[in-house]
Amino acid sequence: MKRASRAFQINKRLAEHSWGRLPSRLVTSLRSLTSDYSLSVGRGDIICLDGHWYITHSGLLRLASRRRCVGIQVEIVRDFCDPTGARWAFRATVFPSDKFAGFVGYGDADPSNVSSLVRGAEMRIAETRAVNRALRKAYGIGICSMEEIGTIPNPVEKLSPQNVNGNGNGSGPKVRDRLCQIIRQHKLNPELVKAYAVDFCGARTLREASREQVENFVLQLADWAAKDRNALLFQLNSYSQPKQEGAA
Numbered sequence: 001m002k003r004a005s006r007a008f009q010i011n012k013r014l015a016e017h018s019w020g021r022l023p024s025r026l027v028t029s030l031r032s033l034t035s036d037y038s039l040s041v042g043r044g045d046i047i048c049l050d051g052h053w054y055i056t057h058s059g060l061l062r063l064a065s066r067r068r069c070v071g072i073q074v075e076i077v078r079d080f081c082d083p084t085g086a087r088w089a090f091r092a093t094v095f096p097s098d099k100f101a102g103f104v105g106y107g108d109a110d111p112s113n114v115s116s117l118v119r120g121a122e123m124r125i126a127e128t129r130a131v132n133r134a135l136r137k138a139y140g141i142g143i144c145s146m147e148e149i150g151t152i153p154n155p156v157e158k159l160s161p162q163n164v165n166g167n168g169n170g171s172g173p174k175v176r177d178r179l180c181q182i183i184r185q186h187k188l189n190p191e192l193v194k195a196y197a198v199d200f201c202g203a204r205t206l207r208e209a210s211r212e213q214v215e216n217f218v219l220q221l222a223d224w225a226a227k228d229r230n231a232l233l234f235q236l237n238s239y240s241q242p243k244q245e246g247a248a
Contacts, residue, residue, distance in 0.1 A: 008034040014041040017231025018224050019048045029053055029143075037063055037141070042235055044200040044220055047146055054146040057128050058202040058213055060135040064094070067139060071095045074127055077106070086111050088123045092130035094138040105133030107148070124212055146216070175211065179218050186225040188236065193221070195239035 011034050016022055018041070022030065026048065033053065039045040045059030064072075073093045080089035087110040093102040107129025109122040118125055125147065132145040183190055194206060200217045201209035209217075224232045 004035045007038070007040075011039075011041045014231065014235065015048060017228045017234070019227070022048075023051075026051070026053065033143075037139070038066065039063070042238070043202075044217065046143075047220065049146070049149075053143050054149070055132075055136070055141055055143055056146050056216060057132055058200060058216075060132055060139075060141070060145060062202050063139055063141075064096075064135055067096060069094060069096050069138070070098060072131060072134070073102070074131060080108065086120075086122045088126035090127045090130035092127075092134040094131075094134040096138045100138075103134050103138040105130050105135070105137055107131070107133060118212060118215055121212060124210065128212060147212070175214055175218055179214075179221070182218065182222050182225055186229055186232075188225070188232070192236040192239050196221075196236055199239070 008031050011030055012022070012027065015026075015030060030046075030053065033039045033046060033055075039055065039059055043059070043062070044056055045062060047054050047056060072095070075091050077089040077091050081087060087108070089106065089108040092105050092107065094105070095102045107126045109126035109129060111119060111122065114122055114125050128147050129145075132147055135141070136145065179193070182188070183193055197214065197217050198204070198206050198209070200220070201213040203209040203213070206214070221232070224235075
């Protein structure tokens with residue numbers, strides 16, 4: 001009980017550092033998300049956008065791991081796909097245990113319903129959305145996942161299209177270059193940012209994280225750095241312990 005209360009207080013503090021004072025309805029839902037699902041603001045499991053909580057793909061995967069999910073099956077729905085138009089649809093089935101037949105979720109994506117940050121990755125977005133919906137059904141998550149919404153205000157997109165190496169092109173900076181810009185602009189410790197990114201993406205190393213997970217991390221980092229750098233530094237400093245050596 002004390003652990004759950006402490007986890008909620010940490011979540012509330014980090015959330016208010018990032019998004020300002022929370023109205024009572026968001027505090028109440030945050031308490032439930034913390035106690036019922038052990039979701040963490042610091043790890044990027046949940047994000048507040050426009051006065052609503054959203055769960056992330058990495059947050060859902062961590063939840064599935066904690067609940068000992070036995071498998072996730074994903075298949076393409078070809079009748080609803082048009083590769084030339086970058087339209088994709090997937091069907092995902094989550095098996096929370098051997099006792100269940102599986103929970104099904106569908107996901108679709110095309111250039112009209114994805115952020116310009118991930119334009120060109122519609123197939124992966126569609127697959128992620130399908131998995132997210134199936135996971136939310138399997139574990140009774142009543143909030144939408146961040147990857148399921150369409151275009152959202154993106155502070156990363158406001159960065160200069162010239163990358164840090166001076167090799168910019170018309171398509172804008174690469175994810176790595178945007179991350180370097182944020183680190184330089186806000187004078188962040190690169191090693192601590194790397195450790196945070198690994199934890200946020202739920203991967204053993206940053207190289208094992210998907211492009212979409214890294215893009216979501218860059219979005220979160222830019223937003224946090226712009227709104228409350230001190231809170232971000234507090235979060236990054238929590239990775240200064242020796243345990244981060246195994247995350248490289």
